[in-house]
Amino acid sequence: MSAHAINAPTNRQKWVAGTLVIxxxxxxxxxxxxxxxxxxxxxxxxxxxxxKVVFEPTLEGYVNLFTTRTRQTQExxxxxxxxxxxxxxxxxxxxxxxxxSKFGERFLNSVIIGFGSTFLSVFLGTLAAYAFSRFKIPLxxxxxxxxxxxxMMPPIAVAIPIFLxxxxxxxxxxxxxxxxxxxxxxxxLAVWLLKGFIDEIPRExxxxxxxxxxxxxxxxxxxxxxxxxxxxxxxxxxxxxxxWNEYAFAVxxxxxxxxxxxxxxxxxxxxxGLDWPAIAAGVTIFLLPVMIFTILxxxxxxxxxxxxxxxx
Amino acid sequence: xxxGTMDRVAKATPxxxxxxxxxxxxxxxxxxxxxxxxFLLLAINIFPLIWTIQLSFTNYRANRIGREVKNIGFRNYExxxxxxxxxxxxxxxxxxxxxxxxFQVLIGFTLAYLINKNFRGSPFWTTxxxxxxxxxxxxxxxxxxxxxxxxxxxxxxxxxxxTGKDPSSFEMLGQVNLAPxxxxxxxxxxxxxxVMLICLAGLRSIPDYIYEAAEIDRASKLRQFFTITxxxxxxxxxxxxxxxxIENFKMFDLVVQLTGGGPGSTTELTSINLxxxxxxxxxxxxxxxxxxxxxxxxxxxxxxxxxxxNKVKER
Numbered sequence: 001m002s003a004h005a006i007n008a009p010t011n012r013q014k015w016v017a018g019t020l021v022i023x024x025x026x027x028x029x030x031x032x033x034x035x036x037x038x039x040x041x042x043x044x045x046x047x048x049x050x051x052k053v054v055f056e057p058t059l060e061g062y063v064n065l066f067t068t069r070t071r072q073t074q075e076x077x078x079x080x081x082x083x084x085x086x087x088x089x090x091x092x093x094x095x096x097x098x099x100x101s102k103f104g105e106r107f108l109n110s111v112i113i114g115f116g117s118t119f120l121s122v123f124l125g126t127l128a129a130y131a132f133s134r135f136k137i138p139l140x141x142x143x144x145x146x147x148x149x150x151x152m153m154p155p156i157a158v159a160i161p162i163f164l165x166x167x168x169x170x171x172x173x174x175x176x177x178x179x180x181x182x183x184x185x186x187x188x189l190a191v192w193l194l195k196g197f198i199d200e201i202p203r204e205x206x207x208x209x210x211x212x213x214x215x216x217x218x219x220x221x222x223x224x225x226x227x228x229x230x231x232x233x234x235x236x237x238x239x240x241x242x243x244w245n246e247y248a249f250a251v252x253x254x255x256x257x258x259x260x261x262x263x264x265x266x267x268x269x270x271x272x273g274l275d276w277p278a279i280a281a282g283v284t285i286f287l288l289p290v291m292i293f294t295i296l297x298x299x300x301x302x303x304x305x306x307x308x309x310x311x312x
Numbered sequence: 313x314x315x316g317t318m319d320r321v322a323k324a325t326p327x328x329x330x331x332x333x334x335x336x337x338x339x340x341x342x343x344x345x346x347x348x349x350x351f352l353l354l355a356i357n358i359f360p361l362i363w364t365i366q367l368s369f370t371n372y373r374a375n376r377i378g379r380e381v382k383n384i385g386f387r388n389y390e391x392x393x394x395x396x397x398x399x400x401x402x403x404x405x406x407x408x409x410x411x412x413x414x415f416q417v418l419i420g421f422t423l424a425y426l427i428n429k430n431f432r433g434s435p436f437w438t439t440x441x442x443x444x445x446x447x448x449x450x451x452x453x454x455x456x457x458x459x460x461x462x463x464x465x466x467x468x469x470x471x472x473x474x475t476g477k478d479p480s481s482f483e484m485l486g487q488v489n490l491a492p493x494x495x496x497x498x499x500x501x502x503x504x505x506x507v508m509l510i511c512l513a514g515l516r517s518i519p520d521y522i523y524e525a526a527e528i529d530r531a532s533k534l535r536q537f538f539t540i541t542x543x544x545x546x547x548x549x550x551x552x553x554x555x556x557x558i559e560n561f562k563m564f565d566l567v568v569q570l571t572g573g574g575p576g577s578t579t580e581l582t583s584i585n586l587x588x589x590x591x592x593x594x595x596x597x598x599x600x601x602x603x604x605x606x607x608x609x610x611x612x613x614x615x616x617x618x619x620x621x622n623k624v625k626e627r
Contacts, residue, residue, distance in 0.1 A: 009429040018431030024423060025440045028501065032443065034466050035455040047464045049479070124349050131345035135338055143350070150357040152610055154562040156586045157603030160596060161360035161367070164374060184356035187349055216341055247450035247565035248583075252591060262450040266569060276458055283455050287447055294446040298439045302509050305445075309551060310513045 032287075038280035046276045060089050061277030065103050065268065065285075069095040103282060106264040110286075112175055113260060114243040117182035122236045124183070125190025126228070130220060132191070133198040134206075144195075147188045148307065155185075155248040163253060173257045181249055186239040189307060193238065196308035197231025198224065234300040237293050244290060261286050361607075368601035375594040388601035398602075400577065401585045407492055408499070408567075408581060409560050413553055415500045420507025421549065425541075427508070428515040438512075442505045449502065453569030456498045460484040460570075485571050491579045495567050499560065507552045514548030515541070547625045554617055561610050582606055 009017070038046050040057040063086045071094055080096070082088040087097055132140055162181065163172070171177030201224060209219040225232075251263040265282045268275050294301070302310050336344070368388055372381045392398055423441065427434050444452070459467045463480040472479040484494040518540065526536045564583040567573070573580035573588075580588075586606065590599035 009431075014429050014431040017426040017429035018433070018437075021423060021426050021431070021434070021437050021441070024419075025437045028441060028444060030466070031456065031459055031501065034459065038458070047461075049464055049469075051464070051466050051469050124352065127345035128349040131342040135342035137342055137346065143346070147349070147353060149611070150353055152558055152614060153357070153361070153607055154564070154583050154586070154603070154610070156564060156583050156590065157364065157607050158357065158360045160374075160590050160600055160603060161363035162356065163591075164363070164596075165360065180352070181356060184352050187352060191349060216336070216338060241446060245448035245450075247448065247569075248587075251450075252587070262448050262565075265451060266454045279454065279458070283451055286451060290446050290448070291443055294443055295439060298435075298442070301442060302513055305506060306510065306551065306555065310510055310548065 035280050036284050038277055039284045041277050041280075043275065043277055046280070058089065059086075061275075061281035063089050063097075064101075064275055064278040065281045066101055067097045068099050068101050069093075070098050072096050102264065103261070103268075106259055106261045107285070109175070109258055110244060110260040110262075113178045113182060113258065114240050116175065116179040117186060117243045118236050118239040120179065120183040121186040121190045121239045122194075122232060125187055125194050125235065126225075126232060128187075128191045129194035129198050130224060132195050134203070144192070147191050151185070151188045156252075159249060159252050162249075166253060173254045173259075175258045178250070178254065178258050178260070181253070182243040182246060185246075185249075186242055189242070189304075190235050190239055192307040193235045193304060194228070194231060196303065196311065197228050197235070200231075201227045230300075234297055234304060237297050238304040241290055241293060364600045364603055367597050368604050370597040372597045372600075373594050374596040384597070388598045389605070391598070392602050392605060397577070398582075398585065401580050401582050404492065404577070404579060405561065405563075405581045408495060408563065408579075409557060411493075411496045412499045412503070412560055413556055415496065416504045416507045416556060417549065417553065419500070420504045420552070421511045421545070423504070423508045424511035424515055427512055438509075442509065444502045445505045447502070449566035450569050452498065452502055453566040456501075457485065457570055460494060462486070486575055488575055488578050491571055491575055495570055495579055498566060498570060499563070502566070503556060503559075507549075507556065510548050510552040510555075511545055514545035517548075518544045543627075547621065550617075550621045550624060554614065554621065557617070558610060558614060561606075561613075 037053075039061045040059070041052070041055055042058050042060055045052050045055045046061075067086065067090070069090050074094070077091065077094060077096070082091050090097055131137060132144060137143065166172040166177050169177075171180070205223050205227065206219040209223045210216070214222065245262065246260070247262040250260045254260065254263070261282070265279060265286060268278050268282060297304065369383055369385060370381050371384050373379065427438055456467075459465050460483075462468055462483045465479075465484075467484065468479040468482065471477065471482075482490060484490050522540055522544075523536060526540060531539070562583060563581055564587065567579055567581055568584055568587070571579040573584045577585075582602075583606075586599060586602050589595050589602060
């Protein structure tokens with residue numbers, strides 16, 4: 001046996017470890033899988049006892065999520081045959097589709113505010129991170145700590161004056177207001193993460209460029225930026241996920257115009273209470289992008305969640 | 313790609329402006345780069361914080377515009393610190409903090425230890441395990457509410473399947489004795505992967521030769537675990553606890569969606585209580601004082617903790 005292998009796990013250990021981890025992974029996926037299945041159930045199947053694992057899938061939840069419907073008389077229904085498959089699904093409850101629901105709008109708000117704030121925080125964050133990484137800034141450590149400490153405040157604690165401030169400035173319930181707010185929250189993460197990524201780019205590259213007659217600016221965007229591309233991309237995804245998931249500010253500062261999906265989804269009401277298949281459908285659509293991003297991000301995950309403190 | 317755009321921007325920039333930019337010293341560039349960030353944080357974080365401090369000494373109510381605002385000194389603070397209900401909220405928060413961190417560290421470390429055995433497919437399963445922590449806490453709270461429904465909920469069904477209890481005989485979210493645990497379960501489900509990832513990084517940072525040396529000294533596996541593995545992972549573990557501690561002290565979205573603070577006020581964590589005071593009862597001045605107390609508490613605890621963490625790291 002070579003010296004290197006002294007502490008290597010035996011096959012049996014690996015097998016036991018693997019089994020335990022896989023069991024945990026499968027158990028932890030049950031809630032997610034269940035909510036995704038519920039999206040394809042009829043309301044009756046969704047609340048049946050015992051819970052149904054095998055059922056006839058239907059797109060009713062998704063139709064209900066995206067539309068508003070009204071009940072109609074039998075004569076009206078007979079006179080107007082269903083126009084499409086979605087209409088047909090609704091007909092079994094003697095209803096017709098009268099228009100789109102608010103979910104589409106709320107989802108679009110999430111997209112606009114998410115991308116807007118991500119762009120801003122990454123843009124400002126890259127500039128600040130570059131400066132912190134390359135130049136001597138007086139009190140740099142204090143400034144960096146100040147930037148981080150803003151993240152420790154409970155959102156509700158800052159929400160009170162922001163609510164008042166936005167009311168005075170006319171920023172309540174606007175996209176711009178939410179974009180600025182999420183940028184302010186995200187920028188600490190962006191600066192800390194990007195500083196780590198830029199620190200890893202050897203200074204020699206820029207110095208060579210400067211000697212070749214590049215200005216600082218040119219060296220920054222022609223040499224440093226391309227090198228930092230992966231770091232910038234993963235930082236952007238982290239900012240996007242945060243803005244996408246945020247709830248506390250959204251529920252306090254928006255009511256209609258700029259409301260994002262998280263405060264909206266739980267309020268979806270069906271006939272006689274919460275419409276669980278529609279909520280489940282909304283949850284599924286809302287969570288899928290984040291799950292895909294997580295898979296893309298898996299190599300940088302650790303760094304992102306610890307503000308760059310642990311780099312692996 | 314960025315080269316092309318940048319070149320075009322550079323060409324479109326009038327010469328005089330361009331020369332100005334080029335002529336900038338490093339020092340000027342540094343300030344231009346940092347200033348927007350600092351400005352934004354001052355406007356949206358520090359200014360509101362100062363405003364909160366100022367409001368905390370008044371009896372201001374945000375829903376009554378035009379009413380005279382009186383300066384009442386430390387009265388708000390006195391009232392909060394002597395209010396027994398608020399101490400109950402603090403207790404609920406402490407219960408939540410302690411048990412979530414306890415379970416997350418226990419399960420998270422175990423998982424990391426197992427994954428570190430590098431079995432076949434471990435990267436794939438790690439990614440699967442990590443998924444819950446990236447999701448929106450409010451939405452997670454919302455769909456766990458569905459799982460916790462008595463009679464129809466999957467959680468009750470599974471519990472009754474294994475224990476033989478009637479699934480409609482208990483309500484996770486509606487019973488005073490169960491509700492505090494219902495939020496601990498969901499938070500643990502969601503955030504154990506976080507602790508796991510950090511522990512895994514810690515385990516992987518231990519160089520092989522330390523174990524080899526221990527092996528030569530004939531230290532038992534158990535001894536190696538307690539004298540090498542645990543101390544080497546400890547700084548990482550403490551970092552994970554710091555993050556979870558701060559996050560869970562601020563906890564709002566997940567719990568508000570799950571229980572809304574109920575039943576009664578058994579799961580009314582301080583953030584939820586604060587939201588009630590500020591945005592439902594509109595006692596703005598009072599809530600501001602409350603916010604400051606919470607902020608000082610987090611900040612104080614976190615700084616003491618960071619000092620301890622640094623000591624462990626130095627060892």
